[in-house]
Amino acid sequence: MKLTITGYSTALFATWYFIEELGLLFDAGDGVSAHLLQKSRKIKHIFISHPDRDHITGLLQIRQLNAREGGFPWVYYPKDAGSFPAMDNFMSKFDPHTQHNIWHPLNDTQDVPIKKGILVHSIRNEHIEAPKNSIKSLSFDVIEVKQKLKEQFKTLSPKELQTLRLQKGNDFITEEKKQSILSYSGDTPVQDFDRWKHSKILIHEATFLDNSINPPKGQKKNQHSTLEEVIEMVAASKVEQLILGHFSSRYSKQQIQQAVMSFAQKYALNIPIFCVFPGEVVKDILNTNSIV
Known part of the structure; x- marks a missing residue:
């Protein structure tokens, strides 16, 4: 499936990624409506990773401009992040015509169908320090879901397959196959090298280039990824294309490019790597020039 991904992601200021073919928006930082313009009307589902302001301040304008019949755009959020019910309450009063928008709290490992054969699977991460049973x-x-012919029936003729289908039903000769076509880390430290092992396209944050700035765990500060650990993780996976964003604005474009090339060489990562540099909106990211 071809995916047209447009995004902006600068740590502390704003992050959002729009996947046009799926009517899907990951996070809703400031400026998303201003940059998408009429295309923002295509947004049907908004998945918010967490309630930091740089990931949510665009919701007010999206909702005001695009609220429509059916409660669209639907907003999905971590169930224990209390900011979202408060925002819903405020927006319903501030823009009364938007009060029919639907807000969905999400648990860990929850599947949300967004169109035929496509679902979004939620995964708890450790960006915000919280008890294990708390989803913030x-x-x-x-995930793309398809029905595939079972291996034992692949040698049968079309006529034989049709006979089996009529006698025992389609579910007897087919099985469900799931494929990760796109993954979005949100803000999170790298926790598990197998988490995105089979993702075709991974959008991952890389706030810091190294560990000299990232606060140690246990300091009550939200945790982020470093570029090196992301590259190392992806090198051990089957990810086919990598989009990096959420870089700190303390780094220049040249510093980021050099660091990406250096770490890719160090870990022998030879896949297309795209960057959303600080302060830049990138349209159709996968059709831009890759760093590697």
């Missing part, structure tokens, strides 16, 4: 920050996996 999420990553997301976009």
